[in-house]
Amino acid sequence: MENPVSRADHFAERELLRLCANLPVGVADAGRIRALVDETTDWEYLLDWATTHRVLPALYLNLRESCGDKVPSAVLGGLQRMYLLNASHNLVLSGELIRLIDLLAAEGIEAVPFKGPLLAEWVYGTVSLRQFGDLDILVGPTDVSRARQLLIADGYDPEFALPGKSESEYLRSEHAFQLRKEASGFIVELHWRFGSRDQAFPVHPAAVWERLGKQTFQGRELPALSPEDLFLYFCVHGAKHGWDRLEWIACLRAMICKGRNSMDWKRIAQRAAESGATRGLHLGILMAASQGETDVPAGLRDSALADRRAAILAREAQDRLFAETVVSHSRREVERHAFYLRSRERLLDQARIVLFSCLRIPHPLARDWRLFPIPASLSFLYYLLRPVRLLREHGFPRLWAMFRQRTTFQEEKYL
Helix, strand or coil, X not given: CCCCCCCCCCHHHHHHHHHXXXXXXXXXXXXXXXXXXXXXXXXXXXXXXXXXXXXXHHHHHHHHHHHHHHCCHHHHHHHHHHHHHHHHHHHHHHHHHHHHHHHHHHCCCCEEEECHHHHHHHHHCCHHHCCCCCEEEEECHHHHHHHHHHHHHCCCEECCCCCCCXXXXXXXXXXXXXXXXXXXXXXXXXXXXXXXXXXXXXXXXXXXHHXXXXXXXXXXXXXXXXXXXXXXXXXXXXXHCCCCCHHHHHHHHHHHHHHCCCCCHHHHHHHHHXXXXXXXXXXXXXXXXXXXXXXXXXXXXXXHHHCHHHHHHHHHHHHHCCCCCCCCHHHHHHHHHHHHHHCCCCHHHHHHHHHHHHCCCCCCCCHHHHHCCCCHHHHHHHHHHHHHHHHHHHCHHXXXXXXXXXXXXXXXXXX
């Protein structure tokens, strides 16, 4: 979705949306929300950005509770309708999730749902308070192809075809299949790992399976990621996408508040250090703190505050949240990838990310396939053609500028 059209300065609306993204809000923030709403509030601007950042349910609840009498009835009524539609949609998706888990289990496939409705239920106590459009399900790597065929037989259409050797290459390089049921609009992301090969993702599925817990959901006990794995995954997932969605930031803060007494913070820090994701963890903590107090243990909070690189990235992400400069999709994707690269502290991981980003079989929907149509039996040639395409499209100086680390001068700007 493109960013809303640029208007005059909207500091009050941006601050209002930032405060309203939190669930719940404290007494002091509720008072600030009420003070920010007046006759000059640009409701169109506010709703545009609430839609972009996917925080419409939180916006509705916080406006209704803090200053419902000051919000125009048409605006509040419209938000209520969107809230109810989202709640209804999420309940239907929740039912579909349980059905699919049972469908896979009947064929001997253990499946673990994550994000989506389970995250909403754990963090907020109800599925109605998050906006999500798909269902994420993790299966073992040996069950992926069979699970995909079961979903296809159930009426789901794969996002793309994988002829010949393409499927084995895709399984080696990527992390998920997307399938869609046209009649209902349901979308399923079928995962066998948490990130593609080029991302050097630090949450390893093999270890995750050993640490699985249980979560009661809609009257059922379902397998679930441990809170520590889910938190670290969410930190790195946010960095992968440049932390460009306010809902992710507010949700991470809510995860900290929810799990502050139950999560093993030492274990989180240890796993991050072992996998080279400490900067990503620090970045997540700083992003969550930008939404308000978080109660992260003092030692971990101090480590995050002392991480200059993480502070730079956090400020950049915050500056971009309401950026109104429209850039091309390909340029935005390269910038996101560069941001993720800089969120990793180990040179070896950074080198691996760059190497596999350039020297990999491209995603079947990537431009490489359209520009260089090659038979599946010759797909290895994409290892040579992909770097050619990247250099032709962006040029070496631009790619280097986006991937390189900040200079001391630039660091001082952000600290």
